[in-house]
Amino acid sequence: MEVLGLDVGFGFTKVAYNKVHLMFKSLIGNAEEIQFRPNFEPESTTESLHVTIDGIDYFVGEYAEKQSTVRHYTLEQEKLTTNFLKVLSLTAIGLLAEKYVPLHVVSGLPVLYFSEFNEQYKKILLGHHEITFHHPNGKDIQRRLNIGKIRMVPQPYGSMMDILLNFSGKMTNRDLAKQKVGVVDIGFNTTDYILVDKLHYISRGSKTINLGISDCFRQIGDKIRQSSGLSIELYQLYNPVDSGTIKLKGKSYSLDKMKEQVFKQTAEVIANEVNQAWADDWDMDTIVLTGGGCKEMANYLKPLLNGNIILPEAGQDSRTNNVQGFIKYAQHLWGNMVPEPPPAANPQ
Secondary structure (H helix, E strand, O other), X not given: OEEEEEEEOOOXXXXXXXXXXXXXXXXXXXXXXXXXXXXXXXXXXXXXXXXXXXXXXXXXXXXXXXXXXXXXOOOOHHHHHXXXXXXXXXXXXXXXXXXXXXXXXXEEEOHHHHHHHHHHHHHHHOEEEEEXXXXXXXXXXXXXXXXXXXXXXXXXXXXXXXXXXXXXXOEOOHHHHOOEEEEEEEOOOOEEEEEEEOOEEEEEEEEEEOOOHHHHHHHHHHHHHHHHOOOOOHHHOHHHHXXXXXXXXXXXXXXXXXXXXXXXXXXXXXXXXXHHHOOOOOOOOEEEEEOOOHHHHHHHHHHHOOOOEEOOOOOOOHHHHHHHHHHHHHHHHHOOOOOOOOOOOOOO
16 A cells, blocks of 8 residues: 545646655647657656546647647636546556555545535546556556545645645644644635644635636736737746746747736735634634745735735745645555555556
């Protein structure tokens, strides 16, 4: 038995196994015939994801963005679960879980959708699966996966576990464990916030705001279209927004003023709702800011929230905070179990 953390988000799919984590865009495309390959090695494991699942070929992540004529992504939880979850999850798990052993997985859902999709999520992923990875050099690698258990948690709970536990699943931050803590998780399509009091999850203080970094991207994309006439897909704005510059038809344009206006307005909406929801929680000790949108939003959001704020450490990719917490929590739940004997033959 081995443990694994999985986070299938609207923007990115993340997986953590031991101390290794990988991430790719939650984007699926049709597998095209590529006429010519220059035979340069890909820069990363996730750069050229071509998989076969249930007899259907897919390009996934960056490969879909670059090579597929028809590309699919969604900002709706039902479609993400029904149409995307299996392909994105098995691709992510298959990249790291090389052995055919039972896998115990911790994953998460937005607070708003937790009750509705919790059982459906597990039903889709539990059991035995096969996936084939087609590498650019012509080599195919087949994986058989055995997902034996899945523990679902509200997504921000992963960031809480990331701070509390080490990679062995042991409690290391005992002071925080005794506190009343709020976690604000700024995601691609939603912002989730949860309240945890001495490790007890408090439902009344845990909600989802249907507002995330994609709304900022959409507004920036609208402004770009109005000024240039060019339509930019949301998933194509990650790097330009991050760098503050976009290149259109060979010319570079600054996005700094546009970003500042959009992110400031979005931060105000999030802060108003969170402050109102926690208005009676005057005894809260700490507020943790996390999530993929935290990098851009933190400086605008921090002065607006009422409380002692913890930001991600400098240089830390906050998109991985939840999934790192998931793998730590998985170790806490199952890491001390007696290992099950391996199968008689490895079917890889």
